[in-house]
Amino acid sequence: MSCDKFKDLLMGYLDDEISEQERVELEKHLTECDECTKELADFKDLKSITDDITLYQPEDEVFDQYWSSIYNRIERAAGWIILSVSGMVLLFYAGYMMIEEIIHDETLSWVFKGALLAFIAALSVLLVSVLRERLNTRKKDRYKDVRR
Ligand SMILES: [Zn+2]
Incomplete structure (x- = not known):
C-alpha cells in the first residue's frame, strides 16, 4: 500500500472509524x-483544537441566552417608558380639558376650582x-444583575 492510501486512513484512525485490518496495516506502516x-x-x-471548539459550544448557547x-x-x-410617557400626556x-371646562363654568364656586387645580397639579408632580x-x-437593578 502507498503512503497516500495510509494518509486517507489517518483521520479515521484517530476517530476509531477504520476496520481492524486497516488499523493493523496502518500501525505497521507508521x-x-x-x-x-x-x-x-x-x-x-x-483534532484536539476542534474538540476544544466543540467543548465551547454550550457556552455559546449561554451567551446567546444572555443576549436575548x-x-x-x-x-x-x-414598553414601560412609552406607557408612562403616553399615560402622562393623556392625563x-x-x-387640561377638565380645567378649561370647569374654570368657565360660572355655577361652580372658586373654592372647588382652586381645590381641583391643586389636586391636578399634585397628581402631575406625583406621576x-x-x-x-x-x-x-431600573438602573440599580441592572448593576445588581451584573454582580450576580
Ligand atoms: Zn507513509
Whole structure:
C-alpha cells in the first residue's frame, strides 16, 4: 500500500472509524514511515483544537441566552417608558380639558376650582416623581444583575 492510501486512513484512525485490518496495516506502516507518523501528529493537534471548539459550544448557547435576555429587558424598559410617557400626556390633556371646562363654568364656586387645580397639579408632580423613581430603580437593578 502507498503512503497516500495510509494518509486517507489517518483521520479515521484517530476517530476509531477504520476496520481492524486497516488499523493493523496502518500501525505497521507508521513504525517504518516518518512522514505518515508526522502527519498523524498534525492530525492529532488539529483534532484536539476542534474538540476544544466543540467543548465551547454550550457556552455559546449561554451567551446567546444572555443576549436575548438583555434584549427582552430593553424591550420591556422601552414598553414601560412609552406607557408612562403616553399615560402622562393623556392625563395632562384630560386634566387640561377638565380645567378649561370647569374654570368657565360660572355655577361652580372658586373654592372647588382652586381645590381641583391643586389636586391636578399634585397628581402631575406625583406621576413625574414615580416615573423618575422607576427609572432609578431600573438602573440599580441592572448593576445588581451584573454582580450576580
Ligand atoms: Zn507513509
